[in-house]
Amino acid sequence: MLEKIQIVKQRFDEVNDLIIQPDIISDQKRYIKLNKEYKDLKIIVDKGIIYKELLDNITEAEEIIADGSDAEMTEMAKMQLEDSKAQLPKIEEDIRFLLIPKDPDDAKNVVVEVRAGTGGDEASIFAGDLYRMYSKYCSDKKWSVDVVNMSEGTSGGFKEIIFEVSGEDVYGTMKFEAGVHRVQRVPQTETQGRVHTSAATVMVLPEAEEIDFELDMTEVRIERTTSTGPGGQSVNTTYSAIKLHHEPTGMIVSCQDQKSSHKNLEKALKVLRSRLYERELEKQRAADSEKRKSMVSSGDRSAKIRTYNYPQGRVTDHRIGLTLYDLSNIINGDIQKIIDELMLAENTELLKANDDVI
Template structure:
């Protein structure tokens, strides 16, 4: 990038003449007038041009170019607008005709309005989370609270299933361990679709419910917990399972299910002999479908074992998702007497209409977006600080 373009960029963000450059931003916004942010954005422009002109780009170069392109595109629009405004200023100095001066002023106002719009667009682009196509294995496990915890585990599991359908994701029930009262001790599902890895990971942790159980005669509020774990779902390429390493057994399904129960061998049990891992699936009527789901679950569990063996850090992260399921460990509280859902993480807040929230539609979607934007903002700030530190940049004079 030429020196004149860099100087133009610096003057662009240091002019302080436009409202969006000097205002106080909300929690999930970026202060464009901050010298650190200015320096970071300036070097993004330089980096983008260097990568574009590089004779041979590596895969990492291509990835990085794709990553910063949206931000650079907005920055270049801003530079072009600022350049046009400067040209109008020069023309205004030379022009003596009052009618022409009036037209120049009107045109400048149009440019300034567009400049503010681009500032807003830059804000959104900087903190917009990067979503990917992929899948997860979501596990719901009843924690403290006995039968009440199991009943809420069922409701939470149903909420995730409804949310997957609302988002038009592919969802397959992998396993359900039911309790005597209609709850679940543990249940899992495979979810696949755009944004699934990022959005569903938000649900990992301990969920606390406060309500009066149906069996409570004294009207006392009980507190129970449910743990949610969200594990990456591998592809066939990531985990290859040889036919000689598995024992596949079929049996008749048990439990509620209609006339097909105990009449067809639809339930599937797979044993992975090298590791001793056992998975089962009997939720569907089709043996073929159950086998596919069981194999996918086996791949996920095998990947988890590989991750645990190769990286203690990732293994610790998974354990941290669900903690010990104690009542004082929570990411979210569902308070039925007060009809509210309280998200305890930064960027969350309180949502009223608990019944509507448990339907798994728009309220849960909006909460995910808010939390993901907050996470992205934190990551961006860390990236900027790390960038400045790495290049030993003196931000006071940048």
């Protein structure tokens, strides 16, 4: 492990020198990327310093005990040895997890798409519940949420809502939410008190920059229309709504959230680029079937990942068999405890697949 830490330390020193170079500072994208790498490497280097100190303490204590010439020093050395050996496994485990190769997309912002599935009006209401859950969670994380497009349900909620989330390591956290979410409860319109099952699909796309995915604009047809729905005086009077048609794939992206046609176009292009980028990532995941099998965040849209059972006040994540009787808090944004368990499960699987890390 010391060898691996030393390799990380060498790279840390290189990055430390690079980020103060004028040409790097002037290149904003490169500077941000290197600064992020610096922070990630520093965590490992700092842990490595603690690890090395513990090993030195153990060696020193063992030497004093072996000498045995000073009874008081020997007793203190025994206490130091016991304390250092007790701390060592936790530090080793922390470093093992930190040394797992990170997904470069984990640091990205995301585009989240929530769509009502089976269940009619109740599915739309549930999609609205999920959007509010994520909004509150993101607010607690100090992440910003920006709606791109929405289609409201006839009885509340959304048939579809697309929104951007910006912050630190957003994709690395939110990717675990991709899949089919199922709700079991008595709808407000149900007169006989029967429990209905409805579903909504969540897609979490890493936001693709132009450097990640080059979009050929000759393949994109731009349609400008008037906005529809609530929105004030500009609705139905200006051609600010944007609909993009990506000819090769048949993908269609709409955006009418902003009054400015230019801003709507910018947002729509961001969503289209992210969708196309995610398609490429999906091909890579499919090619590496073993890796996909081990990842709880594979993002299989057809997979039922979580059930929210209102009569029992229960939330179950089916990927790891986790059941929590805390539905009220979870649906109000307290999902970190679920994500933490999913991260732990994924890291454990990745450790098994990366035994050569140590």
